[in-house]
Amino acid sequence: MLWARIRSLALALRRRPELENQMADELEFHIGSRADDLMIRHRITRSEAVRRARIEFGSVEKYREEGREARGLRFFDQIRADLRYSIRQLRKYPVFTAASVLTIGLGIGVNAAMFSVINGSLLKPLAVRNPGEMVRVATLSSEVPIPNAQLSFPDFRDYREASSEAFEDMAAWSNEFRGLNVDGPTDRVMATAVSGNYFSMLGVQPFLGRLIRPADGELGGAEPIVVLGYSYWGHRLAKDPAIVGKTVKLSGRPFTVAGVVPESFHGTDAMVEVDAYLPLELSEIRPFILKRDLPVVRVIGRLKPDVSLQHAQASLDTISGRLQREYPATNANRTLSVFSEWRSRPDPAVVTVMPAVVTTLLLLSGAVLLIASVNVLSLFLARGFARRGEMALRATLGASRRQLVRVCLVETFLISILGGIAGVGAGSWAAGFFQTLRPRGFGGITLRMDAGMDWRVILYIGSLILMTTLVVGVVPALRSARTSPQRDLHDGRSTVAPVRQRLRQSLVVAQIAVSVTFLIVAGMFMQSLRNLESL
DSSP, rough: OOHHHHHHHHHHHHHHHHHHHHHHHHHHHHHHHHHHHHHHHHHHHHHHHHHHHHHOOHHHHHHHHHHHHTTTTTTHHHHHHHHHHHHHHHHHHHHHHHHHHHHHHHHHHHHHHHHHHIOOOOOOOOSSGGGGGGGEEEEEESSOOOBBBOHHHHHHHHHHHHOTTEEEEEEEEEEEEEEEESSSEEEEEEEEEOOHHHHHHHHHOOSOOOOOOOOEEEEOSSEEEEEEEEHHHHHTTTTOOOGTOOEEEEETEEEEEEEEEOOTOSSSTTTOOOOOEGGGGTTTTTTTTTTOOOOEEEEEEOTTTTTHHHHHHHHHHHHHHHHHHHOHHTTEEEEEEEEEEEGGGOOGGGTTTTTHHHHHHHHHHHHHHHHHHHHHHHHHHHHHHHHHHHHHHHHTTTTTTHOOOOOHHHHHHHHHHHHHHHHHHHHHHHHHHHHHHBBBBBGOOOOOOOOOOHHHHHHHHHHHHHHHHHHHHHHHHHHHHSSHHHHHHHHHOOOOHHHHHHHHHHHHHHHHHHHHHHHHHHHHHHHHHHHHHHH
């Protein structure tokens, strides 16, 4: 029933000009029919008959309004009229409008920037083929219950070969710092040593040249080739296409540049910018790679279509039991757990605490928007007191309480929309600025902050605009609708009610409390970051 109503309303909106013409034709038909009847019965002229018919028929616009209301269009007409009126009011009071828009824009801008970074770093799918099939695996030990993202290469090989029922494939990689020299000073870069099937399993295609291929061997082969990250190629080498085939020095050893990865691919470690990729055979962990007791590689896998995490975990449990029996010296207390790739960012070790960290960051930025909303709410309460005469006059002319509430909410929504646009602009600028910084994290790792806009960010900002409208607009709208024409239209006698005074005082107290709390939490957060950096 509801879906049929929605379809009918959508059809009416799409065919509105046609429906308006049909209503006009139908009304003219009835008036014309009545005029014909009057001409026959009273023997009068056509013009006189039409005049009498229109008088008997009454207001044509009234019937049009009834027809629009029956189709659900009248509500949109009322909203459109309220929007036009609100625009005139906001233009009439530019200082109030500017203060409200900038205040809300500040709050939404902070939230837009924060959520954009979180979304791009922790929620955005990997730029690979069918990213929903990607999983991370981690080692669990009875001695250390925290998941360890690394496992030994022999274990990786056994799991990959025995889990073909649930996994399409698995690939291994290891991060290490290297010195990369390309006709100039040596750069300290983040290099990822990968197995031969790394790029083919992910479904990544080269931007230039070629990537490390399965034909290069399980460990990527002994050929000294290196694949550059797009970001490094752009920032350091000015996107020179002649770099492919050129010889560079990686930790003092000559390597041939085989290709460049696409711009959208940054590696399989969230928030880490990878500058170069090389075969595992040529990595610094190569002397230890065949030791089963040394966890030295990270593993990412691709589930087969329609295989659940539970099925994959059961398959890994079976293999873990077999390895525990075959290698009791190294695998006695060792099992493997599987995690959805995006849920295990930035590392499986923090899979249980990361949601709380993200929630805390969003709450901190939400506190800024709350403070801004309370500021604007105070402005709207003061303005509502100044507009009491206007609302009383509307009520005297027949406006219902619902109509008074609606006109106030529309004005608040318009302010929130304008503030949202300003906030998105400021947030996008701030997020883009963070992206260009390429900051160094713990251990000198180049951090990647992907803060682009997508449907998640747009949906989040839209929900913020809606919540801001409700927080800022509901109380002033209800108070404006609770008008007394006899009192409010009386000049010079109105005073601020004690209840309104207490409400404003409560808002000031709430603002101060939230602001002080926010500053304390922010200070503690910065102190924790300094402690982590020292550690």
